[in-house]
Amino acid sequence: MNNIFCYLCGKPDIETIQNGVRHDRASKVKKCNSCGLIFLFPLPDEKELNDYYATQYRNEYLDPPASERFVSDLPEAKIRLKRIKRYLTSDTCILEIGCGTGAFLSQVQSFVKTVTGIEIDEESRTWIRKNFTLI
Numbered sequence: 001m002n003n004i005f006c007y008l009c010g011k012p013d014i015e016t017i018q019n020g021v022r023h024d025r026a027s028k029v030k031k032c033n034s035c036g037l038i039f040l041f042p043l044p045d046e047k048e049l050n051d052y053y054a055t056q057y058r059n060e061y062l063d064p065p066a067s068e069r070f071v072s073d074l075p076e077a078k079i080r081l082k083r084i085k086r087y088l089t090s091d092t093c094i095l096e097i098g099c100g101t102g103a104f105l106s107q108v109q110s111f112v113k114t115v116t117g118i119e120i121d122e123e124s125r126t127w128i129r130k131n132f133t134l135i
Contacts, residue, residue, distance in 0.1 A: 006032035007039055018083065022076065031087075038087070053120060066101050066127035073103035081107045088112050102128040 004014045011034040018029035021040065030041045044052070081104065092112040099105055099117030101124050109115045119125050 004030065004041060006035060006037055007043075008032065008037040009035040011035070036087075038084070057120075066124050069124075070101035070103050070127070070131075073101050074107070077103035077107045080104050081111075084108075085111065099128070100124055102132055106132055 003012075005012050006014060009032060011032060013033040014030050015033060016028050017031045017038070019025075021027050021029065028041050029038060031038050088108070088111045090113060094105065094108055094112050094115045095118070096105055096115070097118045099119045100121075102117055102119075105115040105117050117128065119128070
């Protein structure tokens with residue numbers, strides 16, 4: 001029995017479209033067949049997020065500068081685009097929470113209607129605003 005419900009529409013028609021993600025092989029990428037939302041499962045709780053951003057995140061993502069991280073992020077961004085390209089249409093709206101340097105959004109932008117990124121790191125947000133026309 002499927003006990004997973006879509007975070008957007010609340011319906012249980014969920015499928016796994018990928019096992020594991022870059023830094024967490026235990027997570028799964030899920031797709032809601034009712035509304036089309038693609039999301040990570042399980043989501044970390046507030047304590048896990050706070051602990052991560054207070055410790056590991058700073059070590060993993062603030063060195064080197066955003067411009068260098070963007071270049072090193074591009075290969076993974078291209079792989080991610082290839083994985084989901086078949087699901088994209090000219091009406092698709094992409095929201096990437098934790099968009100880093102915007103590498104993925106820069107790659108997917110021409111295949112969808114809109115892209116929006118949310119990023120906690122101020123340096124990355126500033127760099128994205130200076131270098132891209134992203135929402």
